[in-house]
Amino acid sequence: MKQFAKLSLATLLIFTIAISCDLITESEDNGDETEQLEFSIEPSDDLSFIVDEAPEDFTWEFFNDNMLVNAVPGSMWSGNIVLTSFQIRNGEVVNENESSVVETNAEALSEGISTEELFSGSEWVPGAMWVPGSEWVPGDEWIPGMKWSPSEIQEIALNEVDLSENQTMVVVYAETDNSSDREDVTQPYGLIFTEEAATGSFEVATTTTGSNQDEGYEVSIGGQTEPIGANETTTISGIATGEQDAELTDIADNCSVINGENPRTVTINENQTTSTTFEVNCAEALNNQVAFTSFREGNANLYVIGADGTGIQQLTSDAEFDGQAAISPNGTKIAFTSIRSGNREIYVMNSDGSGLNRLTNNSVRDEFPAWSPDGSQLAFSSQRDGVDDIYTMNADGSNITRITTDPEVDSHPSWSPDGSALAFETLRDGAWNVYKVDADGSNVTQLTSGGDAQNDRDPEWSPDGSQIVYSTNQTGNTEIFVMDSDGSNQAQVTDNDGSDILPSWSPDGSQIAFQSDRAGGNIHIIGSDGSSPSRLTMSGGFDETPNWSPVE
16 A cells, blocks of 8 residues: 655654545546546655654644645645545544535645644644554555545444554545535545553662672563663663563572562653662572471471581571472572472572572472472472372473373482483382483383382482482381492491481582481481491481582
């Protein structure tokens, strides 16, 4: 269809204009010459001048004086015409207006067409509230030289033009004044005006605390993204009014927002500045430390302690159970199981206890989180499909995928160091045994096969992938054993009257931390060859489920 010139204004508005029309004669089949209408494709020189030279203080007077004479259909006619305009808004025809009979010369046309007559309601034309669009309408079916009745023009304008909620369209056409039934109706043209959204500004500040601080971030709001330093304030202008989601992104793995949600909803008000502050805490990586659950304060909370027994720190203080800690491969995050929501769910936090984030939200238990070697995923066990099975999800809780589908319980997964497989405990043989499965759910392989009275549980892959440590009662007492990753060469590590369970490898694979009731329930350490057993925690309360940081 026709293309229109664009009007360059100080406000960067784009005005779509119609083209002039010329009167020509055509011979009808009966030989009589009848006036028909034909429209030029390009705007006239005068229109081009108007487009290029429009003043910054564009007014309707300028439009009337310079554009209507050359742009309105019928302006090049001889004889008298009547101009009609109407507006399409919210799917309805409104503001329908008709000029008096106009002589089609430039002066008469300019005088006969006034803003009030043809464009009543000037608030929806160029000005503070509405800006012109860049589209020419109607579409290809509006062929130059056709005869249209006013009702057909309105019908097509309503049905053929797709306007958004913040758009209105003005349609103008001309009719000759020499026909009582006004069959001689020109091709109409339309101007689409787009409502200029009210805007405000958004001031955002960041404050960063903790160790190994991030250098900077990005903040996004209303389709705009700007860089911002770790302790900096910036202002983003031109944000549409109303509720907007503001988000701080490009945050380092060891850092997280600790004051409120991210993203968070803010309200932008017209010509005002809305402010918010993202407080970020950056946690130090846990190097050669052990996370564990302790009941020393009366309820189960998470702690960390150095492998030499020094530097103990409490990380959570919830009234409900927090346990089954799993330290991320880089030592900056801890995934864990908590009942703080009413049932067992998976959470993640920074290694210093800040930046708590819930990952699962289910009416049944999700537990035993385990990090993939690259830190991008977590494996866990869940009862969400009727029985405990092994699942994986992204580290942000998205893309939950079921890995095992056996009708018996599968639980307590552990990733192989290369990320290709998962070891887990299962009841699928009538007693607890250790199996492994490829990370895509294929190649399920049984590794232990004790009798009905034997329980082989709590598997964890060694850092080099050559062995799996686990607990078993095959000697009559529950002890820690190791075996090759294919299930062969099973060897006893602990030998004590107490119950030793839930083993965890040191980063270099030379030692194993484990839970034991031998001293009232505390965390112990032993060489992977069974040498040099020692007690790590000394609380009077019960300490359980140790997890050794993968970072040396």
